[in-house]
Amino acid sequence: MQQFKIEKPNDDVRSYLQEKIDNLTKPKGSLGILEDLAMQIGWVQQSLSPKLSNPCHIVFAGDHGIAAEGVSPSPQEVTYQMIANFWAGGAGINFLARQHGFDLKVVDAGVNFDFKLEDPIIHKKIRKSTRNYLHEAAMTHEEMELAIQRGAECVQDCFDQDCNIIGFGEMGITNTSSSALWMTYLTGVPLDQCIGAGCDHTGNIINHKYNVLKQSMDNYKGDASLEDIMCYFGGYEMVMTVGAMLKAAELKMMILVDGFIMTNCMLVASKLNANVLHYAIFGHQGDEAGHKLLLEYLKAKPILNIGFRLGEGTGALCAYPIIDSSVRMINEMNSFKEIKVTKYF
Secondary structure, three states: OOOOOOOOOOHHHHHHHHHHOOOOOOOOOHHEEEEEEEEHHHHHHOOOOOOOOOOEEEEEEOOOOHHOOOOOOOOOOOOHHHHHHHHHOOOHHHHHHHOOOEEEEEEEEEEEOOOOOOOOOOOOOOOOOOOOOOOOOOOOOHHHHHHHHHHHHHHHHHOOOOOOOEEEEEEEEOOOHHHHHHHHHHHHHHHHHHOOOOOOOOOOHHHHHHHHHHHHHOOOOOOOOOOHHHHHHHHHHHHHHHHHHHHHHHHOOEEEOOHHHHHHHHHHHHOOOOOHHHHHHEEEEOOOOOOOHHHHHHOOOEEEEOOOOOOOOOHHHHHHHHHHHHHHHHHHHEHHHOOOOOOOE
């Protein structure tokens, strides 16, 4: 598998950042999470005056063979239909990207549809849908490695556009099923606590979903290694995101992490290289059942908890103004010394 050189940022700058933050014209600690974010971004950028430039958001799209087992109430064609909605500018992620100034890119990682070369999509298709992991591995190790590589290529293109903060989202019917399996194998949390309703707002699908996924686990005869779990139960859009996250951290970019599926991708990325977590900002705690437990496992503190479960990266982009505020705080607030205000704490 492609290796990524991800460094832990040098800690020497942290004391200087803390001193600057503590001496802004406010009581110490009074801006809460803005102070935490300013510290993290300044630490990653090794700068007392961090900046956010040319934010990008990539939606990776792919289909899953397990959809044949009815684990989602939505038919598989919704995946490519939603991609057309992205093109038309009418999806949830579109208005948020416009609102917050993100360059939105949509990537075909493995959609079960034949797009035209002229379609406004980034063509990175591995295969038209993964295989059905109730019966066999979703992808081969060679396909997994190719997905890692192609995800990294997408991030490099954004970096070359002077982007230093990047979000990731997904589109793929049944990818909450694959995410639940990644989670249970890699965290030890029981499967029933990892499974949520996905796009089924009624919750009626959960029992059937559990039974299919439990049978898939019973049928699995692999070695339970990280790479084998990625291959057997993953989605092309998910593995591509893992490669993208690792590359972003290698390039010292800030990574906006969205909901349940994207947090599972960060989980896998962190198992491959723990240093990736230094670059991650967790946008929100989603409404999918296992997301809270997964965030707790990663010791992650999400910015928002507003009942989202859409995916596409919507929760991460909703959190962006708070991240922007943290950088504005450290750069635009006066210090007590500059403004000659007596410290009032």
